[in-house]
Amino acid sequence: MSTVFNLLIKVFYDGTLFHGSQRQPRLRTVEGEVIKAFRNIGLNFEKFVASGRTDKGVHALSQVFMLTVRDVGEEKVEEVIGKVREELPVDIIIWGYRIVNFEFNPRFNAICRRYVYVRYARGFNVHKASEIAKRFIGKHDFKCFSSYLYSQVPEFISTERTILGFNIFKTDDIVIFDIVADSFLRQMVRRIVSFTELYVAGKKSIKDLNTAFKGICEVADVKPAAPKNLILFDVTYPFSFKVISESVREMKEYWMKKSTKHMLFKFLYEHVDFKYDKPVFKQFSLT
Numbered sequence: 001m002s003t004v005f006n007l008l009i010k011v012f013y014d015g016t017l018f019h020g021s022q023r024q025p026r027l028r029t030v031e032g033e034v035i036k037a038f039r040n041i042g043l044n045f046e047k048f049v050a051s052g053r054t055d056k057g058v059h060a061l062s063q064v065f066m067l068t069v070r071d072v073g074e075e076k077v078e079e080v081i082g083k084v085r086e087e088l089p090v091d092i093i094i095w096g097y098r099i100v101n102f103e104f105n106p107r108f109n110a111i112c113r114r115y116v117y118v119r120y121a122r123g124f125n126v127h128k129a130s131e132i133a134k135r136f137i138g139k140h141d142f143k144c145f146s147s148y149l150y151s152q153v154p155e156f157i158s159t160e161r162t163i164l165g166f167n168i169f170k171t172d173d174i175v176i177f178d179i180v181a182d183s184f185l186r187q188m189v190r191r192i193v194s195f196t197e198l199y200v201a202g203k204k205s206i207k208d209l210n211t212a213f214k215g216i217c218e219v220a221d222v223k224p225a226a227p228k229n230l231i232l233f234d235v236t237y238p239f240s241f242k243v244i245s246e247s248v249r250e251m252k253e254y255w256m257k258k259s260t261k262h263m264l265f266k267f268l269y270e271h272v273d274f275k276y277d278k279p280v281f282k283q284f285s286l287t
Helices: 030-040 074-087 126-136 188-200 206-213 245-258 263-271
Strands: 004-013 044-050 059-070 092-100 112-120 138-141 160-171 174-181 230-236 272-275 278-281
Touching: 004 030, 004 074, 030 044, 030 059, 030 074, 030 092, 074 092, 092 245, 112 188, 112 263, 126 160, 126 174, 126 188, 126 206, 160 188, 174 188, 174 263, 188 206, 188 230, 230 263, 230 278, 245 263, 263 272
Parallel strands: 059 230
Antiparallel strands: 004 059, 004 092, 044 059, 112 174, 112 230, 138 160, 160 174, 272 278
8 A cells, every 4th residue: 555645845945046936837946946856866746735936036944845745654754855955956955844634735724924025224214114014014905015906806816914023123234024924915025115115215104005905006006125135934834844954054054155145145144043943033133
């Protein structure tokens, strides 16, 4: 009798050279590379599902993928993942895993998602930004802060989302936007960041925000912030993952190598660590 089980993997990737996370024909994507790595070791699997997707140029520290694996004993999972890691390119690292039941879906069973956006602090008023940040918290219609800004929303999609936390703070020469929600619409974080920056500059108001929440999108028609400074920081589930310590070391080494040329990786290298299977901010001085 063949063995069948669902395997979750927790993945870091540098989105710089990817055309997004989701599979696309003839384009380099995160899912495409991960699937190719599993196929290269001859693994018999089906149903590859993601916790969500990221756009071209956006990074992830804790993206989660699920595969239905066949003909491999559960006791061999770590060995299998070790072989897959050797097949992956340097800009993708599997650093955690978990076996889950057949009813589990990594997208719909996630408790919340957390994104972090960074930018240079020069001339940025964090205190004023925090005024508008707290107005985003709660359940609202975020159509005007998404790629559906001026398009028809499919009937099966709700544009209501609940932001559970939105903190903006500064350390050294970097401003950090830290947003937690039940889930996010496409471009939602990057449009919120841009709107917040315009509010700080005096070009948007609280009235504009309230108008946008009513679905009048002209007031929220802003250019999304650059994708290169955005990272899917974590996806929370009601259980923990087994962490591959060697992979965590590889991630930190990767951040260090990239830190001299990339603001986001400088921030990760200097200010992010891990507590069990959760990425956390180190203790640092906030200004």
